[in-house]
Amino acid sequence: MSKIRITKQFSFEAGHALYGYDGKCKNLHGHSYHLFVTVIGEPIIDHSNVKFGMVIDFGDLKKIVNKEIIDVFDHSMIFNKNTPHLNLAEELKNQEHHIILVDYQPTTEMMVIDFAEKIKKHLPENIALHSLKLSETSTSFAEWYASDNE
Template identity: 55%
Template sequence: MKIIRLTKAFTFETAHALHGYDGKCKNIHGHSYKLFVTVKGIPSEDVNDVKLGMVMDFGDLKKIINKEVVNLFDHAILLNQNSPHKALGDKLIAEGHHVVFTDYQPSCENMILWMVDKIKAQLPTNIELVALKLHETENSYGEWLAEDNQ
């Protein structure tokens, strides 16, 4: 086979709070997130294709991830809309802050699961999402692998 995997890294700054959590992360705090997106496919062999030899143009992948994830989350605060944090978020929005309400607890794990659905929906049909790795800190990350979710 001629299957190739491509990975592109993205960074964004996001704050969140975990309502009901029993540790420090119940407080609003931020992270310098680093997201690694891995896709796979077969490089084009069509000599008339401007993407000859490519699985996917890295620029096309960048457009998808920026649109679906980075532009939404960068310099935003993520708050669970199904918690008392909704009132806080509404107040912050009224003051001009960038708030993203989620329908999930905005943990690293749940953020990844949300990203999987958004990214998969935008990929060309011949490209498969293989993995997402989301670093919350330099040495702490969550990872989603397609092979674990079949």
């Protein structure tokens, strides 16, 4: 049977600041992120399976990505918890803002690595994460490929 790649696109809004950076992105700012999730597998060939002909039901992939990424990161402010931004994060949390503290500089590159690990853990055994593309603007994005990380 042929291996097939399927892709689902997701969107979320989030803010961040890059502590120690020497450009404008050191300031608090936000993006309309677009995440493209591509998985690879063989279509189900069991005629009695309700998902016959599918690699994975797009709805099942959506549940995984929503639970692990979208529901967590949408309308949040992301800070590296190992920087002085921690004080600001705590102050914002106390004012009931949705704050996420991560162990990395919250660049698009590092976020896509984090997202890959989160998604891979929840995919069915016969489905592999092929790639992720995370865009923070219409012209700027980072890509993660399983083949580059084996």
